[in-house]
Amino acid sequence: MASADFRYEQNCSICLNTYTDPITLRCGHIFCRGCIDPELDTQQESGVYTCPECRKRFQQRPTLQRNINLCHTAECSSMFHEDHGALGIFCTYCINSIVPAVKSCLLCEASLCESHMKVHSKSSEHILSEPTTSFGKRKCSTHKKILEYYCSKDAVCICVSCIAFGEHKGHFVEPINVAFEKKKDTLIHFLERLTIKKKKTEKRVKTLQKQKTDVQEKAADVTKQVNVLFMDIREQLDLLEKKVLSEIYNWEEQVSHTVSNLIQQLEIKKDELSRKMFDIEELCHISDPVTVLQGRGSITDEFYDCQEGDEEDREREDKKVHEAGDLDEGLILAALHAGLADIMTGVKRGIYASESLDILLDLNTAGNYVAISGDLKTVSWTELNQCRPETPERFQYCQVLSTRRFASGRHYWEVETSESGDWMIGVCYPSIDRKGVQSYIGNNNKSWGLCKFNNEYSVIHSSDVSQISHYVSSQSFRIYLDYEAGQLSFYELQGSTRHLHTFSAIFTEPLHAVFYVWGDWVRIKS
Structure with missing residues (x-):
């Protein structure tokens, strides 16, 4: 009891912890410097200072005097605690002095210092653990015996009587220390994953x-x-x-x-x-x-x-x-139309830096079952073999590239498609294969396309197909390319412009517009 009282006297009445840099007021009460200074600062506004313990008043802010003896005791105690890891738990049997415990006996429900641990019983029922004051948690609530085992089935710690006579009879059990190490390994593994x-x-x-x-x-x-x-x-x-x-x-x-x-x-x-x-x-x-x-x-x-x-x-x-002369309203309207057209042309150039009328089809790349119009704007499917000469540039199937290529900047072009038939529109690298199924738009990592097959619309790249979620009713589309930003976007032009899909990529080659048709036609709008 004396040691417990002494330990209590080592605690500051403000923070309730062991003194840190103890300070004594004139009334004799002791506080941590870090606790009493803010308290006196708060009282400074009222002009009256009082001791938080006895409420004694001081006309002036009391001078703080360091308690040398208590400082030495606290420092020694702190060093001793750090050396032995007792964390403020003291030996039960050292009643005339404060000696930190290094172990606790679960059977005796007592904490032991180095000296008392040497003379303590070494029998197996006297189980020593790290210093603790919670002995009740280490004993079976039913049999009042020490918890020595762990039942994996019920995930609870049990005593020896629980195994022999209790509800855990026949369950898989193991020593609590073994289960503890396994649990630690599991927790460490889980911690690593987390x-x-x-x-x-x-x-x-x-x-x-x-x-x-x-x-x-x-x-x-x-x-x-x-x-x-x-x-x-x-x-x-x-x-x-x-x-x-x-x-x-x-x-x-x-x-x-x-x-x-x-x-x-x-x-x-x-x-x-x-x-x-x-x-x-x-x-x-x-x-x-x-x-x-x-x-x-x-x-x-x-x-x-x-x-x-x-x-x-x-x-x-x-x-x-x-x-x-009479006022020529037609001439005025023509001037307005021409002026507005010039403004819109400038706006488009400012936004896209190119116009759709610059896109022409490259006859040298056209497959033999597509027909190309004289103005190089329309590609149509045909059953009649065009018998064009075989060259490395020519597609095996019904595809064709644009003559123009894009290696920088922002560009757009618009296309019109037939209501029937299947088609694909998009862009590709000039290094795209010209033969085999891998040459189709989107069936490789060198092309990106918007497709219509069996009246269903989708986008495709590297053979990865994504369906267009909403209904597409238009036969007019805009393709927008921002080369530096690595973006290729498709828009439906039906009344108001509606976004269909945007591909994001890092373009490593120049790009050409590419077209595929089967059963009808696709036209580049001028």
């Missing part, structure tokens, strides 16, 4: 984090490009709008100027007619026949002359208005 799995998981997390960063960076880069693109489109649209509106305004100004001149001339003519009408009215009011008759000749002559010139004036005026 460690490997953890490393793989960490590697996967890093990969996904990099992928996330790459996606964010690419999204930011593409967003910037799109913003610049739309800014450029808006500028070009503004210029086109100003150009078309300027043409309309110029036409309006020209016609308005001509009509204004005619109006001005007619106003002058109108004034002259008003004057003549006034003169005639004056004559009509004169009663003297001589006066009226003598003035008749000049007035009537002017009237007849004016009447004869009216028709000529009207013809001249109509001719001037006609020459000014």
